[in-house]
Amino acid sequence: MKLIGAPGTVSTARVDYFLAEKGLKPDTEVIDLRAAQHKTPEYRARVANGRTPALELDDGTILCETMAICRYVEALHPEPALFGVTPLQQGQVEMWNRIMEFEVMVPMAMCFRHTHPGMKLAEDQVPEWGEKQRVAATKRLARLDKALADQLFVAGDALTVADITAYCALRFFKLSGFAPAEDQPHLQRWYDLMAERPAARAAYGEKTR
Numbered sequence: 001m002k003l004i005g006a007p008g009t010v011s012t013a014r015v016d017y018f019l020a021e022k023g024l025k026p027d028t029e030v031i032d033l034r035a036a037q038h039k040t041p042e043y044r045a046r047v048a049n050g051r052t053p054a055l056e057l058d059d060g061t062i063l064c065e066t067m068a069i070c071r072y073v074e075a076l077h078p079e080p081a082l083f084g085v086t087p088l089q090q091g092q093v094e095m096w097n098r099i100m101e102f103e104v105m106v107p108m109a110m111c112f113r114h115t116h117p118g119m120k121l122a123e124d125q126v127p128e129w130g131e132k133q134r135v136a137a138t139k140r141l142a143r144l145d146k147a148l149a150d151q152l153f154v155a156g157d158a159l160t161v162a163d164i165t166a167y168c169a170l171r172f173f174k175l176s177g178f179a180p181a182e183d184q185p186h187l188q189r190w191y192d193l194m195a196e197r198p199a200a201r202a203a204y205g206e207k208t209r
């Protein structure tokens with residue numbers, strides 16, 4: 001299989017990290033987003049959502065959407081389990097992953113897209129909206145810091161896809177100033193743990209923080 005992606009961006013990094021935790025190292029095809037390689041008619045015909053990442057299977061089938069790719073890989077390679085094992089764990093991981101996506105990653109992405117000078121050409125920016133999203137994500141990180149006082153990882157004491165989602169969001173959106181705050185020792189401890197795993201290097205090279 002081949003991972004078609006834009007290395008270092010949030011979504012490709014989530015899949016890179018996930019695959020590395022599974023001990024998998026697929027072939028890769030790099031898409032240059034700045035050169036709009038994902039906007040060509042050929043790419044759009046190949047990849048249903050016209051975005052990165054996508055996974056090309058050996059029979060030519062192409063799967064896109066980060067979570068769809070991760071679920072496919074989990075089904076093929078259940079160990080180590082990153083979506084939980086028991087029905088309760090699976091529900092909890094789904095719950096936490098969605099919270100990390102919708103309450104951490106998406107507000108950070110909106111803040112980045114609507115306030116970062118580098119996104120001026122790509123986005124019809126509404127900076128006030130972006131700043132409100134910064135406040136929302138920052139409040140959610142404070143709650144996460146408190147939760148991490150009592151557990152090692154986001155969904156409990158095992159690493160799951162919810163950690164990968166949150167770490168990759170924080171790692172990328174440091175571009176907009178997001179980071180564990182000085183008074184968030186639990187969030188910092190967890191972030192360091194995620195950054196020190198070999199999978200972080202698979203996703204980001206040496207720049208895991």
Ligand SMILES: N[C@@H](CCC(=O)N[C@@H](CS)C(=O)NCC(=O)O)C(=O)O
Nearest residue numbers: 009010011012051052053065066067
């Ligand atoms: N819902 C998609 C979102 C993927 C996505 O937004 N990828 C970004 C890079 S992180 C992208 O391809 N951006 C190019 C664009 O939106 O034009 C997923 O979860 O995989």
